[in-house]
Amino acid sequence: MTQTHLFDVETLPVGPWRNGGGDTREIACAGPAGPGGGDPADFGWRASIATIAADGPFSPFPGVDRTITLLAGDGVRLIADGGGATGAAPLDHRLDRAAVPFAFSGDRTLRARLLGDGGAVRVLNIMTRRGRWTADVRRVDAPVPLPAGHAGVLYLLSGRGTHGGPGPALRPGRGLWWTSGAADGTAPLEPGSVALWADIRPV
Template sequence: MRPRKCAGPHFRAEPLAVLPADTTAAVAAQYDPHPYRKQAGKQVKEPPVHRFDVETLTAGRWRNGGGATREVVSRPAGTEEFGWRASVADIDRDGPFSAFPGVDRTFTLLAGDGVRLACPAFDRLLARVGEPFAFSGEHAPDAQLPAGACRVLNIMVRRGRWTAHVHRVADPVESPLGHAGVLYVLRGRWQAGTDRRVLTSGQGLWWDSADNAPTGAVGPLSPDAAALWADVAPVR
């Protein structure tokens, strides 16, 4: 099946779990977790994806004191000017965002009662978990919290080099060859690869464009499963 092409206690992620053997058999038919893909008549081993748990990522406070950022990935690694970047932000109080000229951003609410982003170009209330909102980094909106702290996923790409499309998914994710990406679990259980480890809320994985993420290898394991998939593609 193809998909659509300051943390507080209430943000706490569930621990990693091990999928029971009988459950593995039950879901095996839903997607193919095999780590090999046939190319030109031969099998090529695909590099592993990179796992993360938000609660183990280092939180860096904002200069204005209004929140903290936990970086998931920034590529290319070791450079000040990123090509694309994924992070999770905990917003504690009202305040302005920084401008990022030449960057396109996508914000998605992960937890909390929402955040309003307001500037001369737009006024948008993000109140539904998993609903992405894309805007130009030239804008530096004010963040207003109508009902307390919240957590958001922030995807940033360098305009002209990368594009990003964020989707809420409940089906197996198929990442096109040559694309980078991030999968963040909103709820339920997901599995990737053959190690049988399960991803739960607040956990996820990312892959670079050179990693050739396995097609169909990231799939849901429970009826309530939902995740965010950021498909990050190079500009050809």
């Protein structure tokens, strides 16, 4: 069966952003050789919970695809100029609906502006190295299959869930992550529960 790892967002290590605009709580970071393998800057995929506390730039991640999902707060407006090295069109996106993922290229340099009263927001951040991994992030309300050969993250938004191992039951703010497994498994959610599932699969 796929081996899962339990996490609680409130006990994850916290690292401040270099520009002072927020902080990051890392869930998992898988290098080319698997979790903890290789150069951390050359990760295969990475999952984290970020707090955006002030207006300011997002650091670019060339060669990386990103998906962020609002978890708490009024939201944030993401803005990028057009043209430049990527030749991309201008971007102006309001991330103001909880549990609705937004995917974009990490090659782009984005600016973030807090919405509403300007209070801090919290987002789930999934990053995959283009050409190695790709991610599909979605809202789920039923037991989640863990496909063989896929990695992933499950973050509980409401309700409860079980994870088939030692430790406390899943509740909002807790979740699971796993690397590619040798056999299919299932991360069950109790009826009425809602979670975010990032299915991370090799290219």
